Amino acid sequence: MLIQIRDLHRTYQVGDQEVRALDGVDLDIEQNEYVAVMGPSGSGKSTLMNILGCLDTPSRGSYRLKDQEIGKMSDDELARIRNQEIGFVFQTFNLLARADALHNVELPLVYAGMKHEERRQRARESLALVGLADRMKHKPNELSGGQRQRVAIARALVNRPSIILADEPTGNLDSHTGAEIMAAFEGIWKHGNTVILVTHEADIAEHARRVVRMKDGRIESDHVNPHPRIAVATGGGGSE
């Protein structure tokens, strides 16, 4: 079992009010699953994503990632787990504006302490994988939205993480480019990676093979997607 979550609670103190963002979540995710976590805002899906991504720790309950208990870890241990096990893809891409594509992709390896040459090589491979071999020296502002998100995907993949965690990855893209990005996730998943999509858009969630719906801090439903939508790269689009 890759991810094992048991009776997970996360509460915040807002003034004298206690807000229960997560209120008893149980969730198992296997290696090489393609899961969408859905739900309206306030459902707790962002909190769940933060905990899954080891950016946050539960108030109560257990989160085991590859048999390691995350809840008890120190900040530096969490940083190490994020570095080695998690590949983030954000809605707003979150690339470093002043660094070129290659350097952005390299960044997780920098924090992994990898040597310069090896790092360069891995980053180039990763960029080539998302079809940006010819854009390595471009800064984010010289790239289109789709290209930026692909750089972000290359960055998420570069450390060969256990989980690709994508938070509304198409939220800032037009539908055409969005489809292209979803095709990229399809490919990543087919390569044997575990992909977790966090979204509130049903048509994006449809790409996943399993859909988890959240409501009021709990899992409302968790079922296999019987008719997954297969995104196919249409070619040409997004590489303007």
Add this chain to the structure above:
Amino acid sequence: MNLRESIGIALGGVRANKLRSFLTLLGTIIGVASVIAVVSFVEGLNRFVTQKLLNAGANVFVVDKYGFITSREQYEEAVKRPDVTLEDAKALRDGVSHASLVVAQAGGSTQLRYRNRTMKGVSLNGRGAGYDVVDDVAIEEGRHLSEFDDVGRGAVCVIGPEVAEELFGKLPALGRGIRVGVYEFQVVGVTKAKGKMFGQSQDRFVTVPIRTFQKYWQERGSFSVALKSVDQSSMPLAEQEARNIMRARRHQRPGQPDQFGITNSETWLTLYRTLTGGIFVVTIGVAAISLLVGGIVIMNIMLVSVTERTKEIGVRKALGARRRDILTQFLVESTTLSLSGGIIGIMLGGGLALVVGAVSPLPAALSVPAVLLGILMSTCVGVFFGSYPAFRAARLDPIEALRYE
């Protein structure tokens, strides 16, 4: 590489906002520049003083009426003392066994004339034999004044090269008659050039025999006597002998203060050290204040930078940066920033010292310790004032930071 990256980011920031960076670094620049400039000056002065003041007057001490006066009361007391006469000089010459040279001297200022050319404000020296050693002058052409000139009260003089140049131009100087004040003198020697010292030309003088000086300019009045001891170790003995002789000649009782003064280069050095010490204290004050202000400005700009780049910090943390990675990054940035200020300051202060040294007589030398001091100071400023912003950055919660717009 992480280090190189951080330095690159910091330098990129400096380049991208040249004016802002300059203003940010102004305090550091001024602080470092003032320290470098002053250290360079004092360093140069030190070298100069050791070379010229000490070597020229090595093992030399001077007996005169006044001694080393530092207050009005001392002066008023000293005026009442008896004059030091040529007889005193003779007694010292005869009596101080540890002295290799005893030279009577007197001086003033005069006007020179040769045909239609005049020269004002020329140092007029009356000197006994052996003056060439004590004054550290060498002859370029002609000869030194001799014992014979002195005894005969000859109207002969040795002139500095500047005097020769100005009065005679390219013409040979030797044997020419010049007017020193109102008296006619013959030039018998021209000395080698010595250059300037504290802005004073050392080549603008006329030296006459001491008795000649006495005859024409100073029938009454006090002389001073320079004594050169045989070697360094005999200097205190020579001083003691001189003191005893002078006290005896003034019929002083034991316990009575000296009715004359003895100064040696040590006395001048003490004064010199006090002066430069004062300069140092003032500089340290100025530097400390500007470095403090500079440091606060750097801290401020780093806090702004941390706020501006909250999102970046969040991203870096999400990608696996630990607290110390972020801390290091911002510390390196603030240090790079202040260090560039330090380097500009070193260039500015060093340049200032060199320019002033070139156009003015003040000597200056940019020393390696001064440069190292500047680098050390600016590094400390960067680390010290950068640590709070860096700490704030490192402590940011990744979720909050990622959410920041």
